[in-house]
Amino acid sequence: MSLLDVKIKKAGYKQNMEIIRDIEFSIRRSELVGMIGANGAGKSTTIKSILEQLAFVEGEIHREENSTYSYIPERPVFYDELTLWEHFEFVAAVENLHDSSLIYAKELLKKFHLLQHIHEFPNTFSKGMQQKGMTVLALFTKPDLLIIDEPFMGLDPASTILLLNMIEEERNKGTGILMCTHILDTAQRICDSFVIIEQGTMKAAGTLETVLEKCNATDGTLYSCLSLEGDTE
Numbered sequence: 705m706s707l708l709d710v711k712i713k714k715a716g717y718k719q720n721m722e723i724i725r726d727i728e729f730s731i732r733r734s735e736l737v738g739m740i741g742a743n744g745a746g747k748s749t750t751i752k753s754i755l756e757q758l759a760f761v762e763g764e765i766h767r768e769e770n771s772t773y774s775y776i777p778e779r780p781v782f783y784d785e786l787t788l789w790e791h792f793e794f795v796a797a798v799e800n801l802h803d804s805s806l807i808y809a810k811e812l813l814k815k816f817h818l819l820q821h822i823h824e825f826p827n828t829f830s831k832g833m834q835q836k837g838m839t840v841l842a843l844f845t846k847p848d849l850l851i852i853d854e855p856f857m858g859l860d861p862a863s864t865i866l867l868l869n870m871i872e873e874e875r876n877k878g879t880g881i882l883m884c885t886h887i888l889d890t891a892q893r894i895c896d897s898f899v900i901i902e903q904g905t906m907k908a909a910g911t912l913e914t915v916l917e918k919c920n921a922t923d924g925t926l927y928s929c930l931s932l933e934g935d936t937e
């Protein structure tokens with residue numbers, strides 16, 4: 705049984721608008737799935753359809769019963785009037801979380817070197833600090849499924865390693881992860897499987913071997929699966 709089964713026939717931002725079509729993949733527990741594709745290919749739109757944020761989706765999206773999910777958006781979003789810590793208190797109250805989750809939040813904040821900033825307003829943070837804040841906010845609820853859009857953007861090398869370790873720890877705990885990224889070398893190294901999106905549709909899905917075969921690039925890398933700009937026949 706999968707944590708998430710996606711079978712999108714077509715979807716878009718308003719009724720009958722077709723931005724993406726024929727996208728089918730699943731995510732199991734402990735599986736890290738990399739979603740790869742050029743700018744504007746339809747990756748974020750696919751994520752939005754999973755998050756039920758699109759006005760028009762034809763198809764089926766099933767999540768395992770009673771499973772929870774967290775989403776780390778490409779661009780961090782914080783409330784202007786709340787400090788970082790107040791964001792945690794707010795989420796804990798809204799989601800009715802146990803007190804232990806706030807203790808866990810502090811452990812994670814320490815790990816991500818944000819503990820000394822918890823009484824500051826995140827909108828005054830640097831891009832990387834905001835990204836780390838969003839990551840901890842997504843993790844402290846202990847989701848079954850984690851959806852991450854471009855997680856490495858703006859992170860310094862130490863924070864990148866921290867994030868990679870965190871992804872590995874989450875997988876070991878059984879969390880299923882969907883990660884959109886343009887950092888193909890890292891994706892190829894760490895993901896269990898891939899979904900390649902091109903011009904709004906799924907070009908290939910499966911293990912590295914499967915997608916490379918589908919892209920006629922058995923000796924290539926993930927780069928070979930993307931049609932490069934300026935390519936001629």
Ligand SMILES: Nc1ncnc2c1ncn2[C@@H]1O[C@H](COP(=O)(O)OP(=O)(O)OP(=O)(O)O)[C@@H](O)[C@H]1O
Pocket residue numbers: 717723741742743744745746747748749750
């Ligand atoms: N709110 C919107 N309303 C209408 N069209 C949109 C909207 N958001 C995105 N699109 C269009 O949907 C298409 C797919 O965009 P999407 O953001 O899913 O691409 P992406 O693969 O995530 O790209 P990137 O790598 O640049 O983040 C693009 O043509 C884009 O212009």
